[in-house]
Amino acid sequence: MKDYYEILGVPEDASVDEIKKKYRELVKQYHPDLNKGDEEAAKRMAEINEAYQVLTDPKKRAEYDAMRKGGVGFSSEYYRPGQGFDFFDSIFRDFFTDFPFGSSFFNRTATKTKPRGTDINLEVTLSLKDVVTGCTKSLRFFRDELCEECHGTGAKDGKTKTCERCHGTGVVENRQSTPFGVFITQTTCPTCHGAGSVPEQVCPVCHGTGVVKRQRTLDLQIPPGIENNDVITLKGQGNAVKDGASGDINVTVKIIIPPPWRRKGKDLYTEVHVPYYHAILGGKIKVTTATGEEKELLLEPGTQPDQEYILANEGVPDKSGRYRGDLHVTIKVDLPSKLSPQERKFLEEIRKLHEGDNKKRFGLFN
Structure with a gap:
């Protein structure tokens, strides 16, 4: 028989407020959304949820205490493993309406987030005169840019069709049965990468990636007074990605100061x-x-x-x-x-x- 008091780490005479306070602490530590992929954390959270449901209900707790002392049996109807985390999430929301992650933190339905291109990291070397007067430096680099042939779709002539795996939703559903119920999670579709559509025919220029690599030259304005190891960031001018936002360009400044300066x-x-x-x-x-x-x-x-x-x-x-x-x-x-x-x-x-x-x-x- 499980010891619910030990699972929550509270004494047998703990008040409901004390149990709720301890439960809040354990939720922050073991909630599945905070421990993605950790099966042990999921099992531990299910036990904590089960113990909380029993010990915060006067009737369930009385029956459970009687069973622990050798009295009447504990009715399993009060806790149904099949409930999964639907009931648990509602309790979690009640406790943490102001949780810093926001209400979307509790949404078990995956949202289609746009992918982001990678950043381009460059370095520029400056003289002491450059630092005093400011200057313009030309930097050459290679960058992924949206394919002009397919307009970044990855499809020949821009023609696409609905993804058969996710049926256009951009997400796929995974169900996992456990002794405590069925856990349902949704992840980005690996076939269309969340786009909901796939090319009818792959673009012959970018081979379906939606991007091509090109060499570019950047004339970077360096302001006077810049410090060594300062980083100048150009938002959205990094590598492009299909169906997403471009990354940034980060330019690290290196200043050469000759002796005796x-x-x-x-x-x-x-x-x-x-x-x-x-x-x-x-x-x-x-x-x-x-x-x-x-x-x-x-x-x-x-x-x-x-x-x-x-x-x-x-x-x-x-x-x-x-x-x-x-x-x-x-x-x-x-x-x-x-x-x-x-x-x-x-x-x-x-x-x-x-x-x-x-x-x-x-x-x-x-």
Whole structure:
């Protein structure tokens, strides 16, 4: 004899509200629509349904409890396995009228959903200048398109006939007998793939598929400020499919940033090498920006190695185009490995001028 209390996981003195609450939890876990193809889940749900019908009905529960305690027999008329899930679904709907899947979730009649073509995944490589200014890139690819000969029907001259397997409904019915009743499911017809019709004669160009493969070129507009690994999606421009909607084109962006350039959000970072005397004396230097333009930068006298300067609004625009980052320039001071006689002479004189600096700086009385 089945233990309905154990099946639902409730104590023998559980109230109807407690039983309903537990039942709701089990339905979310074992309902066949959530476990398609899982026979064990279907059997488990049938047992849960049977236990629920008995324990939430006062008369059935009293008779069942009496039988468990050795009293009168339990009448099988209260639970008919032949009911299948018709009764169960009505209970399920009562509990979950606001279930996120919507009311169609409980409809055991298959709906004819249109097939969808596959997506085309492409990749485009951009330079740093492309990111700053925006650009247009041409991409070549192959795409499935509706056959012009048969207008995407797959039939010669577009002539079709009613599918003999599904009789034009686009779905086929499957019945499965179990100890708990007859389960009826409907699936898309494998012969016409849900269309309800088949070609009288197959199209000689697409061989019945309704699509042909063609090479295409796409001129893709890249907006300024795009990020590495961003994906640009073109809805409905992917592969076509017979009697369905086309997929999408997904273009993944790859940005090549050569050293010493770096990017951090809207800001750019680079390095500029200057001779040591320029760093000491200061003055104007030329800095090449990400777009290839040259901008003047005024160095302060006594600029130190790795000192940073900022060129405002020479970074990357944001995607709205309203703001633009800055260009951070790190100064790298180049020291000569060899000196001309004249350079050595001048530096020796400079050294003599500063020979007492260490004594003055670190002297005993300082």
